[in-house]
Amino acid sequence: MTIKDELPTIDRERATDQRVLPLCWRLRDITRETGMRRSSIYAAMKALGFPAPAKVGRASLWSRASVIEWLDARFAERGAAH
Template sequence: MAEVEVKPILLTLDDVIRATGQSRSSIYAKIKSGEFPAPVKIGSASRWSYRELEEWAEAHIAARDAEEKAQRQTDEIIEEARTTGRSMDALYAERRAG
């Protein structure tokens, strides 16, 4: 069976703005700070890799999910400390120990 070559999908700035909800100036500021994928230059045109933007979005989703999980765990410890009278430090230590 012949191998299928998958070519990269390149997006315009307007595509990136629509996909991310970021403004043009925000995109370029984040590129400058290393927080956003840089474009590929094709002549004078700038194009963004769909794959890199997808990875960027997935990383932000994972970070959000981790933050929400940590907040839920903190809320649970606060509630347990409030209802049992135990110290939050002791409860955190127990959870870290497994």
């Protein structure tokens, strides 16, 4: 068996499917997915350790995984407090 045999093949149909999740989110994606407002996101960055964006050209992009990890941690804290 070679390394090439172990690599996953690209499913072309799935690659064009809208349900494939992006690796990065823009601010509008975060507000849509979390319900948080823009001001709340920036306040959480300062006070609560919300992930900071990476600048790519003029765009600010957040790692989707980092945002979800941060949210999971907040839910875990909330669950532990109850």
